[in-house]
Amino acid sequence: MNLMADILINVIIAFLAGSLLLGLHRKVMARVQLRPGPPIVQYLLHSLKFFFKEVSFPKTASMPFYIGITVILAGIWVTGVIVGPVAKGSLMILFGIYAIFKIVEHNSGSSSGSPYGKLSCVRAVFSAAGELPLFAVIGLVFLKTGSMNIADVIAYQSAHGPLIMSIPLAAIMLFALILTKSPYSPFAITKGKDIVSGFETEHYGVLRGYIMFSESIAFYILLWLFLTLFFGPISVVGYVIGMILITIITGVINAITPMLNPNHSVMSQITIAIVCIAGTVLMLVA
Amino acid sequence: MKKMRIASIVILILSLLAILYALVFSPADWIVYTIAIVGIPFFVLSIGLLNMSKPKKDEEEERTKEPFIGY
Numbered sequence: 001m002n003l004m005a006d007i008l009i010n011v012i013i014a015f016l017a018g019s020l021l022l023g024l025h026r027k028v029m030a031r032v033q034l035r036p037g038p039p040i041v042q043y044l045l046h047s048l049k050f051f052f053k054e055v056s057f058p059k060t061a062s063m064p065f066y067i068g069i070t071v072i073l074a075g076i077w078v079t080g081v082i083v084g085p086v087a088k089g090s091l092m093i094l095f096g097i098y099a100i101f102k103i104v105e106h107n108s109g110s111s112s113g114s115p116y117g118k119l120s121c122v123r124a125v126f127s128a129a130g131e132l133p134l135f136a137v138i139g140l141v142f143l144k145t146g147s148m149n150i151a152d153v154i155a156y157q158s159a160h161g162p163l164i165m166s167i168p169l170a171a172i173m174l175f176a177l178i179l180t181k182s183p184y185s186p187f188a189i190t191k192g193k194d195i196v197s198g199f200e201t202e203h204y205g206v207l208r209g210y211i212m213f214s215e216s217i218a219f220y221i222l223l224w225l226f227l228t229l230f231f232g233p234i235s236v237v238g239y240v241i242g243m244i245l246i247t248i249i250t251g252v253i254n255a256i257t258p259m260l261n262p263n264h265s266v267m268s269q270i271t272i273a274i275v276c277i278a279g280t281v282l283m284l285v286a
Numbered sequence: 287m288k289k290m291r292i293a294s295i296v297i298l299i300l301s302l303l304a305i306l307y308a309l310v311f312s313p314a315d316w317i318v319y320t321i322a323i324v325g326i327p328f329f330v331l332s333i334g335l336l337n338m339s340k341p342k343k344d345e346e347e348e349r350t351k352e353p354f355i356g357y
Contacts, residue, residue: 206334
């Protein structure tokens with residue numbers, strides 16, 4: 001297939017599937033909290049609806065950076081689609097994407113000039129330690145398979161079985177990262193409701209729809225990465241079932257867990273990472 | 287707002303042409319990746335900026351010059 005067509009199809013799939021999964025996530029949370037909740041398709045409809053809403057720019061916004069940062073956010077997740085489902089390339093590029101995502105959170109928060117955004121911007125720096133589990137997962141997968149290339153990791157698993165069986169603690173670490181990135185997560189300190197919507201607070205109208213478009217792709221890519229790295233070559237049906245299951249699990253956890261304060265959030269993530277790294281290294285040595 | 291509209295139209299045309307070029311002529315992979323990473327985000331944004339509803343003439347000033355209130 002033509003490479004550009006492949007990329008476009010995967011971006012559209014990532015947006016649609018990610019939007020529906022985020023809608024399902026919200027529905028699950030609502031049902032656990034004994035509320036009816038919005039329809040599953042609501043997140044997708046919201047994303048599209050915002051593209052027809054008027055946007056206005058705060059007087060304090062740093063232009064054109066205020067708009068540019070949303071373009072960078074979309075750009076890094078299109079890159080995520082290319083490195084992941086399209087090219088099955090290097091895990092280090094995906095790690096780089098998450099590092100840039102932290103910068104985007106930081107700069108999106110500061111570019112509006114809003115104090116809510118600025119608080120989120122400070123928390124984005126603070127929570128950068130939350131990316132430690134991802135880096136550790138990449139390192140542990142490399143120790144086990146001898147490669148940081150997603151295509152090689154898939155080939156390794158088709159020969160030796162899924163990595164979830166041999167390095168389960170690394171899978172727990174990556175699951176912790178999924179939990180961190182899911183909406184209303186106990187670790188989602190950059191978008192805590194105590195600071196309204198965090199770094200997104202002053203991006204509304206078209207720009208909010210644009211950010212939601214990027215976030216849908218981001219959620220899809222994270223779930224795709226988890227399933228690909230730990231469950232090996234699986235079919236489309238396997239991806240669909242896996243993504244729905246992970247979304248339901250994170251929805252239940254987020255529905256019953258209050259958001260931690262920034263200190264506890266970061267320390268919890270680091271603790272999970274250290275325990276899982278030590279455990280996995282011991283398993284690999286033994 | 288008028289400047290933004292013109293910029294959006296130019297970006298929409300450029301990104302659409304770049305995407306069509308990659309679709310039709312299948313250039314080297316790195317060129318396709320560059321076009322996708324830059325072109326797709328700008329294409330989506332420019333569509334949004336052109337589609338969005340516009341403020342009424344007498345409200346336009348306050349929509350762009352209104353400072354934050356309350357903090």
